[in-house]
Amino acid sequence: MKLGRIWNTLANPKRIPRFYSVIVGLVLIAGFIVPMAYDNHQLYPRPTPQLQIDEQDPFAPYDRGGAPLTEPGIVKSQYPQFAAKQGYVTGYLSPISILVSNTTLYFGTSIYSSPGGLIDEILYYSRGFDTVLESSILMMAFVVASWVALNFTMKRKED
Amino acid sequence: MTATVLVPNVVSPVVVGLFLPAVFTGITVGLIGLLAISYQKNDLHALILTDIVGIGMLIIVASVGTDLAESLVLPGLVVELAEIMAISEILMSREIRKQGKSVELFPLPLNLDMEVLTTAPVFFAVILVAYGAFLSGFTGGAIAGGGILFYVISRIARGVPSNTWEGLAGASGIAWCLWLVGFLIFFVAPDYWLLALFLSAFGVFIKVTFKASLVGVMGREEFKKE
Amino acid sequence: MSSILDLITITNVSAVVLVIGTLGVIALPKPIDKVIMLSILQGGLIGTIVAAKYLDVAMAAAIFDPIATVIFLIGIIKIDEIRKKKEKEKAGEEGILA
Amino acid sequence: MYDQIFYLLYILSFVIGSIAGLVFSYKKYTEPFITRNIDLIALILAIIGWMLVLNYPLISIIPSFVTIAIGVFLIAIVIGMRPGYGRYETIIGFALAGLIWILRTVIL
Amino acid sequence: MDISILGGPILGIIPLGDIVLYFTPFNLFMFAAALAFTALIAISSTESQVEAEFGTLKNREVKVDKAEFKLRRFLAIVCGLATAGAMVTGDLFDFTLFVTLIGIVNIGIVAAVKEIDVLDAAFQYGLIAMIGTLPLFGGAALVLAATGTISLLQIVQIPYTTSLMAFGSILFFLGVAGETGVAPFFATKAEMFRTPGSPFLLIIHLSSLLVIVRTIEILLIINKPF
Amino acid sequence: MLDIYTWFYTGVALVIIGSIGTVIGPGVNDPIIRTLNTEIPAIGLSLILLTYNSTIALLTYIAATTIISMILLRAIVRLEELGAEL
Amino acid sequence: MNLMANILLNVIISFLVGSVLLGLQRKVMARIQMRPGPPIIQHLLHTFKFFLKESAFPKTAAMPFYIAITAMLCVIWVAAVIVGPVTEGSLLLFFAIYAIHKIVEHNAGSSSGSPYGKLSCVRAVFSAAAEVPLFAVLIIIYLKTGTMILSNIVTYQNQHGALLLSIPLAALMFFVLILSKSPYSPFAITKGKDIVSGYETEHFGLLRGYLMFSESIAWYMLLWIFLTVFIGGLNPVGYLIGMVVITAFVAFINALTPILNPNHSVMTQVTLAFIGIVGSVILLLY
Structure with missing residues (x-):
């Protein structure tokens, strides 16, 4: 029975990734045909690329307004009702950041990512749970890798 | 001076115009990688090729072009990094087991005599760690971790004692708890958001740094046991 | 005349450098040559980032690029050594057989 | 909701009846399997049981669920007898009761 | 469309910023089941296997050794918790x-x-x-691009399905199939060799099946046939 | 504005050429050459991230690529040393 | 009537009816094979008997797990009763319950440490790969009726007629699923006699009692879902007649077919699932 033989070939673990990648590839080819309509009403939209840096904003490209510790920045999140201190993380500037932003125009990324800033607002506050998972994924990968390394790759003599 | 546009109402037409080309690029790259994997017999090559598939994924995610998309790229990156590390380790241990015990346990000593390797590592490592600390968070962690890793790898001659491992792993575990505490404070006591922010940012920073530097320790292959 | 000279901006120059680097990395057969072309490629990247005026990112990239180069160098040298050693062993075995 | 309680009642009487039938028939018969031998008591029980189940409206004094429960119990005693016994009795009982049911509902 | 025609009425939500966990009877049941199994695994020892020795009359007992047991139990608990989380999360990217x-x-x-x-x-x-990360993250990103949101409770209120949403969700399903759907196949490989440690392998099968069931719910949320 | 398109399409070209080069480029049967070639799509992706102004992601990606290539090289060297036939 | 009493009532009903139906199935099979067969009540008596017998636990078992897994099986099927006849909840929940049932079946086998259980558990994984697609028939129902809630499906059928007629292929798929869950069926590879009693091999006394108890409820519930989803709201007698008819039909099939080997069983089921899903979708579009 030919079908049975195909089934048996598939049962080899080495072939499954290859088989799977063929299937994913076929579906991806369909992506060239499918009409793709981008909805431009997105969450957390950002200004046109390079707009802020061309306007010589020292906080480019992550300037979302707000004053440190007093006034929240503008954040278009999904559920503003569930985030009591929304926008504060975006608006927060550490003293060093204020210093740097007064000196130069080209260090915006650094300023806005030394605790505070837009990405921190998303990563730690509005989508903080994602980051919990993300760092757990990293941790688990390290647990697995280090266990395998410690027990199989290195301590083989004790077997 | 602040910008005229802080947050637009809709996504800018430039990004909308780039969406299709970007998605198609991502799909094409993914397709190339997948096709290559599908006829690739060698497991190591398949592992290297998954890197390309991952790049395709990152392009598709980035093509959305919002702040949200950017913060979704970061987890994708981390996942990619984590999995490639675990899997390459499994591949190595599988091959070592296959070879049995006749294989030399110690890797070849590297007798490099390059000037760059004696002076550069300390310099780079210090700069990277300082810069990473300044950035904090994931980005900072990755950068500082890269620095430490580079330092450890290029100092092959000096031995790292076995309990360094436990020390580093433990530190990163504690840092993870710090981060969790920060996350909880955000929702339980939002008034202390600044404290939470700092806990989270530095917790993740320390954690990622130590994790990345563990790769370097792993690269030493064999601990000097005491 | 000036319109042609206008084309020589950091962006365009780095784009050209990037393409040259790409072709070089793919086309050159020897790993060491590839590493050199990779440095050119990374130079193009840094140029582009500078053109976008993100100096902090450019700084980080400028630190990481030599690191990547050094890592590749270490890897290549090590693998070269291993291969030479293996060839020697093989040659030795063949010599015994002969 | 009472539907379900009655339903449970019937099932319980069926189960108890079957067990009773099983015990009773094992006591009564020692041979494993006998063909074509109709047991009179079982026959009577089957006829009464099927009659009660199918034609409970005929006895209007007692509430219908009691009638049916008793009927199911009697049927179960016959059906539940040890293997090989009680088959013909069940068929005869069912046939008679069915006949009356047809007379009662279709013809009248 | 209302979410209550899929898994029953919403019993409650847990908002964590933009990520909202929601509980319908369906989600709650699977959540509870995953947690119950995790708790059981946490307190169980592994089974051992008795094999006859060749040439003698003795039996040999195959057991999981201590270090391996600890690690696998830890990973199994994490897996169970992650499964429980995946059952109730109301956010596609989460x-x-x-x-x-x-x-x-x-x-x-x-x-x-x-x-x-x-x-x-x-x-x-x-x-x-x-x-699998390519279709998984790529699919989620395409759904984000098509709808402008990744919260399932918001997606469910969109009255139409665009072709991009359908394509994204198919990719997403393939991604889930690759990440955990194929896991039983490989876990069975371990079982076929009679490796002890059934409670830990159980969680692989459990997570895989539950995640697939949940993915079907998500697919039905994204694609509205009516 | 033209700059953005230059970056973007250079990035696209780099990613596609690079990945083709990784798959069927000359001498890619040597794993180390293949790993070197994967650097090209990585730089292409950096350009695309730059176009979208995702600078933090870009920063992280540059650091992560280095770590990934380090991990891959370690695996390659180790396996080569073992003389493993995969 | 309060909820607890309602649940209790339904659980008892489903247990008793399920066991009697399983007994009936054995009886019908026996008659077809020209044997007298056990009394109909036999399965129920067996269950009671196991509850009264002394329990013994194998020395090799994974301890709290091995015991808890049997109780888990009971719990999930009692949950199924609550979702089904008591509250008429979501069909997706049944899907989840069925998935967990496969898991429990799998691990009841492997946690004992017995080689037969282990084989059965490997087979359970394979059969899960075939039976979960079959269970995906619920999605076709969703596509047809636009709801997953049982009470709404019943209402839909009252208005549009039984689903059995409008999506027959889906009904066929579900019937194959029911068939594969019945003892001695051609698809019952997890309990094939070549591996003694499959995953139940090492369960004695109380534990076996639990397993048989939940098997009865499972059988009742599967038939109940079939009748509710494909025929619509019936009265108790209607359900009873429907169940007896399906059970007898299943018994016919089981009596006349051999147990397939695992590969063929899985292949057949997957093929049937494929035909069913594709055919139903085509019919729906048509």
Whole structure:
């Protein structure tokens, strides 16, 4: 029975990734045909690329307004009702950041990512749970890798 | 001076115009990688090729072009990094087991005599760690971790004692708890958001740094046991 | 005349450098040559980032690029050594057989 | 909701009846399997049981669920007898009761 | 469309910023089941297997050794918690991260067995998991691009399905299939070699099946046939 | 504005050429050459991230690529040393 | 009537009816094979008997797990009763319950440490790969009726007629699923006699009692879902007649077919699932 033989070939673990990648590839080819309509009403939209840096904003490209510790920045999140201190993380500037932003125009990324800033607002506050998972994924990968390394790759003599 | 546009109402037409080309690029790259994997017999090559598939994924995610998309790229990156590390380790241990015990346990000593390797590592490592600390968070962690890793790898001659491992792993575990505490404070006591922010940012920073530097320790292959 | 000279901006120059680097990395057969072309490629990247005026990112990239180069160098040298050693062993075995 | 309680009642009487039938028939018969031998008591029980189940409206004094429960119990005693016994009795009982049911509902 | 025609009425939500966990009877049941199994695994010992020795009349008992047991139990608990989380999360991207976490932990559980064939299965599974990140994250990103949101409670209120949403959700399903859906196949590989440690392998099958059931709910939320 | 398109399409070209080069480029049967070639799509992706102004992601990606290539090289060297036939 | 009493009532009903139906199935099979067969009540008596017998636990078992897994099986099927006849909840929940049932079946086998259980558990994984697609028939129902809630499906059928007529292929798929769950069926590879009693091999006394108890409820519930989803709201007698008819029909099939080997069983089921899903979708579009 030919079908049975195909089934048996598939049962080899080495072939499954290859088989799977063929299937994913076929579906991806369909992506060239499918009409793709981008909805431009997105969450957390950002200004046109390079707009802020061309306007010589020292906080480019992550300037979302707000004053440190007093006034929240503008954040278009999904559920503003569930985030009591929304926008504060975006608006927060550490003293060093204020210093740097007064000196130069080209260090915006650094300023806005030394605790505070837009990405921190998303990563730690509005989508903080994602980051919990993300760092757990990293941790688990390290647990697995280090266990395998410690027990199989290195301590083989004790077997 | 602040910008005229802080947050637009809709996504800018430039990004909308780039969406299709970007998605198609991502799909094409993914397709190339997948096709290559599908006829690739060698497991190591398949592992290297998954890197390309991952790049395709990152392009598709980035093509959305919002702040949200950017913060979704970061987890994708981390996942990619984590999995490639675990899997390459499994591949190595599988091959070592296959070879049995006749294989030399110690890797070849590297007798490099390059000037760059004696002076550069300390310099780079210090700069990277300082810069990473300044950035904090994931980005900072990755950068500082890269620095430490580079330092450890290029100092092959000096031995790292076995309990360094436990020390580093433990530190990163504690840092993870710090981060969790920060996350909880955000929702339980939002008034202390600044404290939470700092806990989270530095917790993740320390954690990622130590994790990345563990790769370097792993690269030493064999601990000097005491 | 000036319109042609206008084309020589950091962006365009780095784009050209990037393409040259790409072709070089793919086309050159020897790993060491590839590493050199990779440095050119990374130079193009840094140029582009500078053109976008993100100096902090450019700084980080400028630190990481030599690191990547050094890592590749270490890897290549090590693998070269291993291969030479293996060839020697093989040659030795063949010599015994002969 | 009472539907379900009655339903449970019937099932319980069926189960108890079957067990009773099983015990009773094992006591009564020692041979494993006998063909074509109709047991009179079982026959009577089957006829009464099927009659009660199918034609409970005929006895209007007692509430219908009691009638049916008793009927199911009697049927179960016959059906539940040890293997090989009680088959013909069940068929005869069912046939008679069915006949009356047809007379009662279709013809009248 | 209302979410209550799928899994029953919403019993409650837990908002964590933009990520909202919601509980319908369906989600709650699977959540409770995953937690119950995790609790059981946490307190159970593994089974041992008695094999007859060749040439003598003695029996040989195959057991999981202490270090391996501890690691696999830890990973199994993490996997159970991740499964429980994936059952109640109301956010598409959060779900993908849970699935990835389950995937990497499953790889670990399989890889902790010291046999070449099982390690090989773990490696191949890892390859699939890495390839699977492309459709998984890519699909989620395409749904985000098509709808402008990744909160399931918002997506469910969109009255139409665009072709991009359908395409994204198919990719997403393929991604889930690659990350955890194929896990039983490789876990069975370990079982076929009669490796002890059934409670840990159980969680692989459990997470895989539950995640697939939940993915079907998500697919029905994204694609509205009416 | 033209700059953005230059970056973007250079990035696209780099990613596609690079990945083709990784798959069927000359001498890619040597794993180390293949790993070197994967650097090209990585730089292409950096350009695309730059176009979208995702600078933090870009920063992280540059650091992560280095770590990934380090991990891959370690695996390659180790396996080569073992003389493993995969 | 309060909820607890309602649940209790339904659980008892489903247990008793399920066991009697399983007994009936054995009886019908026996008659077809020209044997007298056990009394109909036999399965129920067996269950009671196991509850009264002394329990013994194998020395090799994974301890709290091995015991808890049997109780888990009971719990999930009692949950199924609550979702089904008591509250008429979501069909997706049944899907989840069925998925967990496969898991429990799998691990009841492997946690004992017995080689037969282990084989059965490997087979359970394979059969899960075939039976979960079959269970995906619920999605076709969703596509047809636009709801997953049982009470709404019943209402839909009252208005549009039985689903059995409008999506027959889906009904066929579900019937195959029911068939594969019945003892001695051609698809019952997890309990094939070549591996003694499959995953139940090492369960004695109380534990076996639990397993048989939940098997009865499972059988009742599967038939109940079939009748509710494909025929619509019936009265108790209607359900009883429907169940007896399906059970007898299943018994006919089981009596006349051999147990397939695992590969063929899985292949057949997957093929049937494929035909069913594709065919139903085509019919729906048509």
